Each structure stands twice: as C-alpha cells, then as structure tokens.
Amino acid sequence: MYIINNRRWFFGIAAVLFFGSIALMVYPGVPFGIDFTGGTAIEVVYTGERPLQKAIEAALAPLTEVASIQPAGEQSYLIRTKELTPEVKESVLNALHINSAPYTLERYNSTGPSIGSELQRKSYVAIVLVILCIVLFITFVFRKVSAPVPSWKYGVATIVALAHDVVIPAGAFVLWTHYFAAGDIDLLFVTALLAILGYSVHDTIVVFDRVRENLRKNSESRTVESYDVTVGKSITQTFGRSINTSLTIFLVLLALFIFGGEPTRNFSFLLMIGIIAGTYSSIFLASPLLVFFERRQQAKAHAAAQKSTIL
C-alpha cells in the first residue's frame, strides 16, 4: 500500500527522469552512428606505439572529411569519416601508417546514406509497431477485466510505462557515450531498446495478471474491496518475484558488461539501465496509474451524479 499511497512521489521521480532524459537527447544530443547517417567507421589497432591523435587528424584532414577520432583501449583508434570511395579508402589506410607505424585493420564499416536513412525509418517503425502490438495484446489479454477500469486503460498504463522505459535508457546512453565510453547509436542500440520494451511488458503483465486474479477472487467470494487496495495487494504479492527476476537478469547483464568484451559493452549497459527502468515502471508507474485512472473515473461519475441531483 505504501506504493499506492505515495504514488505522486513515484510519478514525480519518473517524470523528472523522463524529462531529464529528453533534455539530454536535445543537448548534448543523440549521437547517431553511421548505421543511420551513412559514412565510414574504421577501427585500427597499432601493433607498435600508437601515434598521437593529433598526428592522425593532420594526416587525414587533406584526404577526407573526418567526423571523429576516438582512442579505444590502449592500442586502437576508432575513426569516423564520411563515406569513402574505394580510392580514397586506400589513401586513408595508407595515411594511417604514420611514420610507417604498423597497424592491423580490425574493422571497416561503410554505409551509404540511402541505407542509413532507410534504417532510421525502419527503426522508428519497429519501435512504434512493437508498442502498438503490445498494447493491442494487453487489451486483448485483459478483455474480461472491465470493472472498475476498462481493459484498454491497462493498455494505456502500459504505453506510459513503455515510453518511460525507452526514453530513460536513451538519455542515460547519451550521458554514457558523452562522458564515459566511445559509442554511438547503431542498430544494436535499437535492438536493445526493443528488448527493453519486451522485458518491461513482461514485467508489467505479471503485476496486471495478479490484479486480474485478485479482482476475480473478490467477485467470486463477494468481497468488497476498494480498487486501490486490490492493486496495492497485487504489487506486494508480486514484489518478490519482480525484484528477484530483475536482479537475476541484471546480474546476467553485468556479466555480459564485464566479460562480454567491447562489441557488446554499450549494449549491455543500455540493457542494464533498461531493466532498472522497466522494473521501476511496472511496480511504481504502471500499476499505480491504474489507481489514478480509477480515481479520475470516480471523480467524474461523482461530478455527473451531483450535476443530475442539482438539475
């Protein structure tokens, strides 16, 4: 009941984090990677001493438009440029042998701008489609629950939770890549967001499912219980499970983060934030929202009743 009674505080925390994340997405801004903008990413590992970043900047400047040069690890650089033609590519690769420093080309990734903009469009479509399908699915699964809150409002509560779960990890990712690690928004990022959506719904459904069960039990045993009590009870009953599951998955991701190597590090970071946000939203946001909806319905009904008596 603590959660239901103090729901305004929990809504407030979510709102602050949500709008904070949106602010971060505006400034410093979302770092779209070459998957979306088109361009070339090169990762080189110097086998001897790594040349200075300035030297590389100077060597590449006359050849092409360099978007960024980031040192990665002890020996590597991650270089992003606009899309390179095969000829320019050769001269860029030669120029990287600064003072004939030996290196190996670990990764070369070049994407044309048409593919980039297509992927961007596809990603938005995927996220919107997933949210839409899930809301329809929830409305369908909870179709037999109509009192006191109609089943589509369970869907609405889920949308709010999902928006929260997508925006906050994205904001955290902006911070993370801006201050702590090299990285940008690529396809893996979108994949991670979609996985978070899936997980968060998973988590929310478990609580809603309990609400549904308790409502049914009450109506079977003809117990009169106010809606907020039922929801509060359901949260308490599923609390242990929610925390334990999230904790396990969090630990798994922590393992992936620590041992999973560079290619999936940003991915697991994003998922970790997502799991925390998803767990928070299903316990402190989605379910209390149901109570909020019910209160508003009551207030409206009350107002309508008063109006009719006055008339």
Add this chain to the structure above:
Amino acid sequence: MKYRIFAIVALLALVAVSYAVQDGFAPKPAWLERQFQLGLDLAGGTELVYNADTADVAAAEIPSAMESLREVIERRVNAFGVSEPIVTIEHANALGGRTEERLVVQLPGVTDVAKAIELIGKTPSLEFRVERLDMRDTATASTSVDELFAPTGITGRLVQRAAVEFDPTTGAPYIGLMFTDEGGKLFSQVTRDNVGSILAIFLDGTPISFPTIREEIPNGRAQISGQFTIQEAKQIVRDLNYGALPLPIELVGTQTVGPSLGQAAFVAGIRAGIWSLAIIALFLILWYRLPGVVAVVSLCMYVALSLAVFKLIPVTLTAAGIAGFILSIGMAVDANILIFERMKEEIRRGLSVKDAMHEGFHRAWLSIRDSNTASIITAIILFWLGTSAVKGFALTLGVGVVISMFTAITFSRTLLYAIVPNTSSKLSRILFSNGSHF
C-alpha cells in the same frame, strides 16, 4: 511414482542432448557432428551490400533477374576461393512502396576487400580459343591450358542468344548459340581456317568445353555439345546469356571485421554466457534451495536444447545473437521464479508442499504465457524488420523464449513432481521454502 519414471527419462534426455550438442569434450559419431554457424562479426570477414538497379526491368521479372544476378555473383565469389561464401537477396521495403533490391555478399575470412570488390564487379568473360597446333606435339602434362590455346577474338560480347536444346536422336542436351552479325562472320572465318582443331570455350578463364571443329559454320550458329547434365547446360546458357550481369549493381555498404577481433568477440560472448549461468545457478540454489537445484538442472536442459536448435536450423550466431541468447536465459529463469514465488505463497496459506506445488504451477502458468507472448511479439517484429544483425538477435531471443516456456512447464515440472514429499515434515518445508524464511 509415475513422475519419478518421467523424471529419469527427462534426465536421460538432458544427458543425450548435452552429448549431442557438445564440441570437443567427448568423441561422437560423424552424423552428430554439426558446427555452429558463426556470423562475420565473430568469424571475421567481409560483408558487401549492393543495390541492384531494377529500373529497366518489368516488375514481374525482377525476382528471376535477381536470382540470376545472385547466381552469377555466387559463381564469381566461388571462383575467388572463399570458403562458404553466402550470397543473399534482400528486399528492402522502404515502406513508401518503393522496393529496393539488394544483394548481400558475405565472405568469411576475406579481409582483402579491394580484391573482392574488383572480382565481383568485373564482367565475366566468355571466350572461344582455338588450339595451337604448334603445341600439339610439344605439350606435356605440365603445360598449362592457357599455353595450348590461342585467342580468336570471339567473346561473349558477340553472342546474341544461347539456349538449351536436345539432340533429336539421343535426347542429350546441348547448347545452341546464335551470334550477332559481326560474331557470325568472325565465327565462320575461324571455323573455316581451323577445321579439325579443337575450339575450346572458356568461361571466366576456365575452359568448360572442348568441341572439335568438323566443318566451317557459316550461318552464325554453333552448338556446344559435351557430357553435361540438363542442369549444367542451363547453367552455362544462363552464363552466356548474361555475359554481363543481368542488372547493374552499385556498392552501397562494406563491412570488414578482422579475424582477431571476431575471435575475441566470440570468446567474450562464451565467457559472459558461462559467467551468467554460474551467477544464476548460485542465486537460484541459495535463494530457492531444493527447487532452485531443479531450476538449475532445468536451465541446463534449456541451454542444451537451445544450442541444439541453433545448430539444427542453423541459426547464424552473431555478437548480438549471443547477447540475445544470454538475455533469454534470464527470461527462462523468470518462469521458474514465478512458479517458486507462487509455491511459497501457497505454502504460507497452509497448503501442503505437494498441493502448493500443483497450485504454483497452475497459477503461474497464465503469467508465464502472457508475459512470454509479449516477448515473442517483439522478437517477430524485430525479425521481420531487421537487417541481418538484428535478425540474429531476434531469432535467438524468440527461439530462446519458446524453448524456455517449454522447459519450464515440462522439464521443471516433471522433476519437481518427482521429488515432492508426500508428507509435510519440517525438513521438507525448509527445503522447499525460500529466501530467509526457515
């Protein structure tokens, strides 16, 4: 009793599946040998993405044109000597109704991109070369084919049309060629001058047929007969007709991953998987006690089954795919946690351990079903929209979620029912309880 027998069968199945799926721990017969298919990001290699220009092709003919494009490119790549190249067609539906046709060429182990691009982009050559009579007597086994034949100037450029035809008496397939006017004249001249010699036909520098010229062929038509099947004849005809690529292509994306980076990513993925399994096992056993042990055994079954499915389909494993799989391990644990938490509640309500277990399964099922369905919906949308990397993630996640539901309600249940005590002693309550309660 019934459940104990089932449980033994289930455990034997676990051993069998694990044995079948393992690599390098114990010897096994050849028919069980299957390798994991590793994506380029793990194996190292190059992926080239081409846009095909279909503007000049009628919409109905696009699929067949793309298919012949794919085959031409595949043959060229094979000629390059790449082990297991994968050439696939991708329909990029840009959602505005405009469909772009793409060709994705994956070259495992190839990091010399420039050479690969050049090879794929070049036009294949069909060439007729005539036997060099001066070499006939001096030729030894070590003489190369190129030395034995001299160019005639007749190339694929001069072929107007090729078709598979059949000998009316023997029924054997042969290839009928029709040259252009220019080609017909040249052909007639070459055959007149070289009656009795061999006129070898070279495709991409490799001789594919050695017909002997019997007489001058004046009408601009030729036949290539040889010991080939209908399939081979069709193949050659297609090569001749599409001497040039059937569709113009343009390189729009390149991706190269060095072999050491791929190897490192693979090892890191495996290590993360093992660590996460260990962490989960520790947590489950410490918190959920005896049922926790069952859950761990069940998780092992889950992992073994999933790996078997990955090998069988086969699912191409990428870094994202491994991450998806590890995530699905977490989801698999959730099914067990839901059941156990429910059991605990029922035990607290005063039910016997046995009844609590039945109730736990029964009640948790709805939550497991609904929540996993949501995950499956996500996986399907990802798979449908995604490019190869995202597809890998979606597939492992989707397969993982389905298998985890399956193992939770069959495997875990059988094992738990097999060990559940009939009487409710203090000890059994402690073993089946969880958390800090005793």
